[in-house]
Each structure stands twice: as C-alpha cells, then as structure tokens.
Amino acid sequence: MTGHVDALSSLSPFGERLRALANADGAFCLLALDHRDAMRNAFARIGIEDVSPEMMLEVKGRIADALGVQASGVLLDPAAVEWCRPRDGGVLMPLEAQGYAPFAGGRVSRLEFSAADVAALGGDGCKLLVYYRADHPPTAWQQWELIERAAADAHAHGLPLVLEPLVYRLEGETDYPFGELVVAAARDLASSGADLLKLAFPGSAEASRELTAAADWVLLGGGETDRDSFAAQLEIAMSAGARGFIAGRPIWGGALGLDETEQRKWLAEEAVPYFGRLVGITHGRRLR
Template sequence: MTKYTVKDIARKSGGFAMLAVDQREAMRLMFAAAGLPKPVKDQVLTDFKVNTAKILTPFASAVLVDQQFCYDEIIKQKAVDKSCALIVAADEFIPGNGIPVDSVRIDRNVNAAQVKKEGAKALKLLVLWRQDEEPAERLEMVRDFNKICHDAGLVSIIEPVVRPPRVGDKFDREQAIIDAAKELGDSGADLYKVEMPLFGKGDAKELLKASQKLNEQINMPWVILSSGIDANLFARSVRVAMSAGASGFLAGRAVWSSVIGLPDTELMLKDISAPRLQHLASIVDEMMATR
C-alpha cells in the first residue's frame, strides 16, 4: 500500500503553499455579504470552488476541498492540476448557538480508502479548542482521525482553532493558541494548521516572538491559515511565521476572498488571486532556501 507523507503535499523546496476551498456556510455568508440574493444557492458555492480549483491549483502544492459542496464535481471535472495534491476535509460541522460551526466531529461519510483511490493524499480535521471543554475528548478525536488517515496511507492534518469558553467571558486568544498547541502539538498528526498570532497585526518583532512561542509547542511541521488576517498582511505573516519555524501556509481567504461577488469571477481569479498565490509560494520557497 502506498503511504503518503508530508513531502507529497509540499513544493520541491519542502515548504507548503496550499490552497483551501473547504469553507462551507462561512463561504455562503461571504457571498451574501457581497450582495448576492439570499438565500445563496449551493450551486453558487460549488461553481466558485470548482473554478477556483481549476484556475489556482497550478500554483499550489495542494488544495483542500470539502465533500459537501465540491468534491464530486472537482473529481468529475478533473479540476485539480496534476502538479497539485488533493486534500479532503473529513470534518462534520455542527451548527448551534447562532453560528454555523458550534462543534465538530469526524465526518464518517468520508471514506478514506475511496478518496485515496480517487487521488487524495491527505485528510484534514478541524478541532475547536475551548478552555472549558474536556481535553481528553479532543485528543481522542484526533487520535481516531490519525488512525483513519494512517491506516489508509494518507497524511493527517489537524487544524486547532480556538474559541471563547462556553461559560464566562474571559478569553485570551493568544494564550489559547499556545495552550491548544501544548495539548495537540504532539498528538501524532503529520501537519499542524494554526491561526496566526495577533491576527498578523502589529510590530514584526512582537509577531516573531509570538510565533516562536508557538513553534516551541508544536512537534510536527506547521503552517498558518489566513482566516481573520487582512489579505494585505498575509504575505508578511507567512514570512514571519516561517522565520519562527513554520513551513508555509494552507489558506483560502487571503487568496480569493476579495474576488467574491465581483463580476466575471474567473477573470478576477486569474488577474488577482493567481498572482497573489504565486507571490505567497515564492515567499515559501525563499524562506525554505534559508534553512
């Protein structure tokens, strides 16, 4: 059996320049905010995801897709460039308390062996981290997910995202990111996808220091995501995080969110998003060359 490793989703430099189009209800909200008639139809999301994959995957080392809205069409249309690895989201988002993702569990409808047969090299699991929820339950879910991946010969990618506690209002996001890394940074996954400290804002020295603290807690390669970061700051965030020990990025919003709702989306993806992704990938290669 073929067993994939992180090298199979990386660039030749060894760094990761990975594109995410697995956003679900969050993407629907983005289209609604851009002025599309409500409710935004599923087909709008599917079409955008497939077009984004077709146009941008030649410039990415891997692309993360979801089964709910785009996996079948992406496979059917052969939308992913041959140079780009396929990652499938294996997380089921459970809405509640007025938000689209209130809790997460492993999506048992994602068949690891089948998606591997169809070209996938990795699975991804979102892990919501709250300080007042049971760590043992999170660890058990991650270990279960890792086993599913590794039994199938797939790469295991975990994405801990911190949330305020369910009870009380005391929430230190920066400390929570560190605490989540302490808990899950040595959990047996192959790659750790993490929120950028300080939302990528502020003084570069402060950012570097915060990223170094994060690096100390993660015992596997790690990459940053772009949610919550101003797209104009993301390139600097990649550079700073990699200076601290990160190996690249797995990002969607910083690459394509600015074209949502614009006329002629395909042209905008080519003219705006593709150069942006190419620039980010060049930073990854540049930073890996210094190691």
C-alpha cells in the same frame, strides 16, 4: 513532530504522503477550497443569498483553474474533488462535519467523512478541524479522543493527518488570550497523532517561535484577515520556522461578488499575483 531538517520524511512516518502536498522547496503552499457553509456565509455577507451547490462548484472550479498551477496542493471537500482536482498538486480533504455540538459552555466537533472516503477519491491527506480550548477540560478530552481516532483512521489508510485546532470564546466570555491559547493548543496536540498542524497566527514572532518549538505547523488564512495582513503574518511565521500556509478567503474572497467574466479577470489580475507573492515569501525559507 518537532525538529526541522531538509527531508520532508522527517515530519512523520507519513512524510512521503505529505511530500505530495509540498512544493520543490519543501514548503506547503495550499489553496483552501473546502468551504461549504463558510462559502455560503461569505456570499451572504455581500448580499448574495440562496447559493446553490452548483454555483459553489462553478466558483470553486474557476478559483482552482486560476490558482491551482501555483499551489502545491488544494484543500477540497469531497463534492468538489472531481470538479476542481489540480493537474499536478496534491489533494487534501476534510474529515469534520460542519459546525459543532455545544457542551459545557464549549464546543465539540464531529466527523462526517472517513479516511476511506479520502482514499477512494484519490486524496493525498486528511484534514481535521476541531474547536479546541486547552483550558477547558470538559471539551478538550473529547476533542483529543476525536483527533486520536481520526489520526489512527488516516494512518491505517496510509494517509497523513493535518490538524486545524481553532481556539474560540467560551460561552459568557468577553475576552480571551487568543495567542496564548493557540500556543497551548500546539503544545497539547503535538503528540496527538497528527502529522502537521494548521494554526492561526498567534500574534507575534515570539509566539510563532513557540509554535515551532512545539510542533511542525503551517499558517492558516482565515476569512477575517485582509491580504496585506496575511502576507505580513506569513513573513513572520516563515522566519519563525513555519512550513508554509493553507489559505482560502484572503486569496480569493474578492472574486465572490462578480459575474463569471469579471470573476475570471479578478482572479487573473489580483489573486494570481497575490498567491505568487505568498509562495515567494516561503521560497528558500523552509529547507535550511
């Protein structure tokens, strides 16, 4: 996955399918809306409990309506695909089950969906989130096997795999070298069969360049990152050679506690300009 040239097809044998998820600049500017329990938890943090699946779909639909035009693609869970499918951009869909199984002080991910499910719904690519610690062999080898299996499944259906390795604290840890572990994950998983990595900001421009040296990657936007911080991270990541971003809550999180009218207003006045700002950061930087 290393090396950067103009053609997206250089990314992997599945570059033409990745092209469906990129914009005219060749940058990936994806809106993440595949949240399930994560969205319920986001509602709970602002005091809204008992969020129904219908309510989640309605909110996701408003977000997709407001932002889908600017996005090169949307990351959607299967339940939301028909409700929120963008008119023009591509659709990326998750394979992982929510949560994880504890094992030897670490975490092991599981699959819930298959590439056949993604293909049947007209998706353009598969996304797999895995909890990954390169320095924890008891779980790393299990996650590696899961990734290889998911990549083979995706490729057998003509679909690319976007891999999202999340580093985390092991049981009993009070601190851990986050940035170093993000870089270690990229180095480990560059040859796993995944076509593109979705990675957390590793903390610096130098570490971001190490990610680029290891693999083709996009920046993920986690729920703990505020909007200005994420934009600053994206500036650094793109300058270091990242291929774009896949982000959700930093973009639309402020809409969750509002009624429908105020939600639409906030999305139009706050989220749309902010998403445009992020797209502007990527403009002209990817193809060089």
